[in-house]
Amino acid sequence: MSDEQPRRTRAEQRRESEARILAAARATFAELGYERTTIRNVASAAGVNAGLVMHYFGSKEELFSRAAKLPEEELPVGHPAEALLTSLRRRLDDEPVASLVVLRSVLTHAEASGEFRAAAATWLDRMSEAIPAADAGLRAALISAIINGVVIDRYLLKLSSLADAPADDVIALLRPCFESLAGETG
Amino acid sequence: MSDEQPRRTRAEQRRESEARILAAARATFAELGYERTTIRNVASAAGVNAGLVMHYFGSKEELFSRAAKLPEEELPVGHPAEALLTSLRRRLDDEPVASLVVLRSVLTHAEASGEFRAAAATWLDRMSEAIPAADAGLRAALISAIINGVVIDRYLLKLSSLADAPADDVIALLRPCFESLAGETG
DNA sequence: GTGTTCATTGAACAACCGTAGAACGAATCC
């Protein structure tokens, strides 16, 4: 029982607490959105006092920023439609909490909207370049809208038909859409 | 100038105020979502006192219920894909505030989620029946997800590529998608 | 005209929010 020394060095303590707070923040923001999550809420989920959250993250806004940082999404290469399907599969398989944080708050919180807009912009640019059509921008935007709609309905609204379906079926049905929009059939 | 008598009968006054409050509520909920909308906010937008809003609507929750009532959407008849495109065109043309109220709040407010779920359920049922495929339910859900994603990106997030595009272009690009999902090409 | 109804206001309450800062105690440094 007391074999291992507790190893509660201050640096460790700090890192652990900060990580626990950040994890709790991500979970809470993803479940409740920006407005309904409170500092006290996050603190109690992390098992610490609310003051500590403020002390480490400065403000609720800053806490959200840190929790909402999206991991750099490397876009697969290859034919656009195929790359998109791979990208979609990743999002359907992982149910990435990080992106749910942003999605859940994006309709009501300005900064979430900004974060999302920025991420979407670079994504759209890269995608547009790969689409051989005059209206590539619009096509890419539609593809992005489709992906967002599917993720929202599946993971946030949990509409049964979509939430229960295997990712493979979803992808198979969406394949012709992506091919058509990515301009590979015309 | 003073030709017409002011006609401020009590019944009229009441109806007018209630209508003005409801309109202000719809606009505010659609712009800010449920949480960030305050009773005082709505009241001041309607040019009345906050107490009056409570007196007429009882609670913020009730006010939201009344503001979020979606108009019965009569589904056009005909080939599914064609009917869907007509339905989509209506939503793209009108920019219906009523549905934005629900959409804006649907990710953070439980009742909005319920209202949306109910409306979506009947919509999905009717749409499933019109799709001749074993996985009609999933197909209908994907179509619904696409429409939601497009409306959200266009009117709520106002992503430029989609917000600026003519409705006709959007519909033209989406037509193959709907045809493929509605099972009319296979 | 007189008494009643009722649309509307203003002030207040309790609860909760984000946030700040003092206080405690254990790890750290010399």
Next chain:
DNA sequence: GGATTCGTTCTACGGTTGTTCAATGAACAC
């Protein structure tokens, strides 16, 4: 050792929120 840093908690403040309720004055019934 003692002094000090620092992780952590406690308490409190000012502001906002949904909500209540008494007060006011104009429309109404008779």
